[in-house]
Amino acid sequence: xxxxxxxxxxxxxxxxxxxxxxxxxxxxxxxxxxxxxxxxxxxxxxxxxxxxxxxxxxxxxxxxxxxxxxxxxxxxxxxxxxxxxxxxxxxxxxxxxxxxxxxxxxxxxxxxxxxxxxxxxxxxxxxxxxxxxxxxxxxxxxxxxxxxxxxxxxxxxxxxxxxxxxxxxxxxxxxxxxxxxxxxxxxxxxxxxxxxxxxxxxxxxxxxxxxxxxxxxxxxxxxxxxxxxxxxxxxxxxxxxxxxxxxxxxxxxxxxxxxxxxxxxxxxxxxxxxxxxxxxxxxxxxxxxxxxxxxxxxxxxxxxxxxxxxxxxxxxxxxxxxxxxxxxxxxxxxxxxxxxxxxxxxxxxxxxxxxxxxxxxxxxxxxxxxxxxxxxxxxxxxxxxxxxxxxxxxxxxxxxxxxxxxxxxxxxxxxxxxxxxxxxxxxxxxxxxxxxxxxxxxxxxxxxxxxxxxxxxxxxxxxxxxxxxxxxxxxxxxxxxxxxxxxxxxxxxxxxxxxxxxxxxxxxxxxxxxxxxxxxxxxxxxxxxxxxxxxxxxxxxxxxxxxxxxxxxxxxxxxxxxxxxxxxx
Amino acid sequence: xxxxxxxxxxxxxxxxxxxxxxxxxxxxxxxxxxxxxxxxxxxxxxxxxxxxxxxxxxxxxxxxxxxxxxxxxxxxxxxx
Numbered sequence: 001x002x003x004x005x006x007x008x009x010x011x012x013x014x015x016x017x018x019x020x021x022x023x024x025x026x027x028x029x030x031x032x033x034x035x036x037x038x039x040x041x042x043x044x045x046x047x048x049x050x051x052x053x054x055x056x057x058x059x060x061x062x063x064x065x066x067x068x069x070x071x072x073x074x075x076x077x078x079x080x081x082x083x084x085x086x087x088x089x090x091x092x093x094x095x096x097x098x099x100x101x102x103x104x105x106x107x108x109x110x111x112x113x114x115x116x117x118x119x120x121x122x123x124x125x126x127x128x129x130x131x132x133x134x135x136x137x138x139x140x141x142x143x144x145x146x147x148x149x150x151x152x153x154x155x156x157x158x159x160x161x162x163x164x165x166x167x168x169x170x171x172x173x174x175x176x177x178x179x180x181x182x183x184x185x186x187x188x189x190x191x192x193x194x195x196x197x198x199x200x201x202x203x204x205x206x207x208x209x210x211x212x213x214x215x216x217x218x219x220x221x222x223x224x225x226x227x228x229x230x231x232x233x234x235x236x237x238x239x240x241x242x243x244x245x246x247x248x249x250x251x252x253x254x255x256x257x258x259x260x261x262x263x264x265x266x267x268x269x270x271x272x273x274x275x276x277x278x279x280x281x282x283x284x285x286x287x288x289x290x291x292x293x294x295x296x297x298x299x300x301x302x303x304x305x306x307x308x309x310x311x312x313x314x315x316x317x318x319x320x321x322x323x324x325x326x327x328x329x330x331x332x333x334x335x336x337x338x339x340x341x342x343x344x345x346x347x348x349x350x351x352x353x354x355x356x357x358x359x360x361x362x363x364x365x366x367x368x369x370x371x372x373x374x375x376x377x378x379x380x381x382x383x384x385x386x387x388x389x390x391x392x393x394x395x396x397x398x399x400x401x402x403x404x405x406x407x408x409x410x411x412x413x414x415x416x417x418x419x420x421x422x423x424x425x426x427x428x429x430x431x432x433x434x435x436x437x438x439x440x441x442x443x444x445x446x447x448x449x450x451x452x453x454x455x456x457x458x459x460x461x462x463x464x465x466x467x468x469x470x471x472x473x474x475x476x477x478x479x480x481x482x483x484x485x486x487x488x489x490x491x492x493x494x495x496x497x498x499x500x501x502x503x504x505x506x507x508x509x510x511x512x513x514x515x516x517x518x519x520x521x522x523x524x525x526x527x528x529x530x531x532x533x534x535x536x537x538x539x540x541x542x543x544x545x546x547x548x549x550x551x552x553x554x555x556x557x558x559x560x561x562x563x564x565x566x567x568x569x
Numbered sequence: 570x571x572x573x574x575x576x577x578x579x580x581x582x583x584x585x586x587x588x589x590x591x592x593x594x595x596x597x598x599x600x601x602x603x604x605x606x607x608x609x610x611x612x613x614x615x616x617x618x619x620x621x622x623x624x625x626x627x628x629x630x631x632x633x634x635x636x637x638x639x640x641x642x643x644x645x646x647x648x649x
Binding site for chain 1: 600602603608609610613614616617626628629630633634636
């Protein structure tokens with residue numbers, strides 16, 4: 001791989017990689033069982049430079065901001081390189097948000113360019129709030145012939161004349177603005193520098209190296225912090241290949257493993273679980289004799305790999321399993337949310353390594369990662385090289401808030417000096433997660449200090465962001481909490497949202513209100529729904545500016561009522 | 570060509586069979602995530618089943634923002 005210490009910005013490192021491995025394949029795009037594109041590093045450059053030129057022609061340059069709003073595909077990476085080539089700041093947005101939420105983040109980020117897909121753009125132009133849309137230039141991919149583009153330009157036809165000028169940035173300059181939350185409440189735009197990314201890449205590749213010939217299967221959208229690093233920057237500075245699959249359906253994922261002989265892949269816990277369940281189902285369908293032999297092979301593999309993995313032994317012992325994964329798989333990475341140890345254990349026993357880790361956008365993706373020496377699925381692994389992890393105010397059992405100091409910690413939250421000051425104290429990032437570091441150096445996570453939940457798909461949900469959905473009901477006041485915040489338990493599972501209702505005096509919460517609540521709840525995205533409500537007959541404690549003092553209210557509720565008092569909705 | 574009513578009815582029938590619930594428990598405006606107690610991956614599974622039945626291709630993104638059977642049927646109808 002390149003020695004990343006030599007470079008000051010992502011554009012420079014990516015450009016050097018293209019010169020080092022011009023004829024290696026960098027990108028394959030597959031849609032189901034069809035291969036749609038295959039590019040070498042030279043072809044990737046040739047595809048990106050006209051976009052960089054088109055950006056330059058639109059006045060885009062050093063420090064300008066451009067948002068990418070796309071599903072998982074090759075044009076995401078090509079566009080991102082064009083943005084970095086021009087010295088721009090990339091704003092990766094989540095295509096799964098509603099068009100209204102996308103408009104809100106676009107406005108907050110001050111992006112002057114938007115690069116998106118036709119179907120996403122069509123939804124945005126029809127969304128409420130589009131009349132206030134101020135993004136100057138919009139490039140749209142895959143628009144049908146003759147479609148109304150509402151002022152956008154066709155990405156495929158955006159060809160400026162002549163070569164674009166390369167714009168170099170300094171290590172401390174912003175590379176990306178990544179939204180870690182804030183679709184309902186205050187947007188949290190993490191400003192990550194070129195140094196944050198270069199250092200994160202050095203740390204990760206120290207543990208899991210990439211090289212020409214490695215094939216990484218990308219199914220997460222590239223706006224996801226893990227995929228941005230492990231499915232773009234990491235492989236691209238090492239001459240490796242990224243295979244994009246434009247569907248999440250298990251049958252095509254299985255097919256891609258075999259066809260492309262995948263080396264690494266990242267996924268979220270929900271997908272890992274479905275993969276493991278699929279394997280188990282197929283085992284259960286085996287005739288008793290074969291099943292017995294398989295069980296014996298698994299038991300032997302478990303014993304032989306108890307201290308460390310031995311991929312070549314596992315492949316010989318369980319060829320049917322490894323062939324199904326293409327036969328060259330080195331590891332699956334899982335992150336973004338808590339992963340059940342049992343799922344990872346069951347895959348490890350088959351010789352399929354699942355490198356689980358822990359991180360957050362604010363820390364520049366990963367903080368810890370499992371190194372399999374030995375495999376400890378009950379922990380999130382050890383800190384990566386260059387990461388200092390400290391437990392603040394530990395209790396008698398050593399449990400306290402996890403804080404991190406490293407060159408990968410973000411610069412600040414965009415336009416939020418107060419929030420930044422509360423989050424980064426004396427150079428230490430407060431994660432809001434509770435944990436303990438074992439003598440062996442493994443970090444064990446034991447809950448959250450913050451009022452938030454993380455879904456199995458890796459989404460952060462801040463309860464206060466959901467409250468707007470329940471406004472205007474005949475209720476004196478209300479508030480949404482994470483159940484594990486109200487009633488802390490030393491666990492990362494069973495996270496639920498609870499709606500606390502304070503009824504008007506003499507107007508109890510009756511059937512009509514409950515029906516209305518249920519209806520509004522159904523209108524929310526499934527991961528944002530509250531699981532039940534709680535009646536609270538006292539005034540909420542508020543600040544001078546009438547904001548609810550959430551920690552105080554949570555404490556009052558915790559003392560007075562138990563989890564069982566929640567009425568399911 | 571099938572009407573939207575026929576398509577919706579077919580979708581409901583297939584969903585009921587796929588997730589093993591009585592057909593009469595499902596109606597067009599139901600939220601399928603909630604009613605069938607499924608996650609987004611299981612919903613993709615249903616999409617595959619529907620594709621086979623209607624002999625069309627539905628990209629994953631067509632499910633974006635859709636949670637009721639009627640809208641799902643409309644997406645299918647527009648591709649028939």
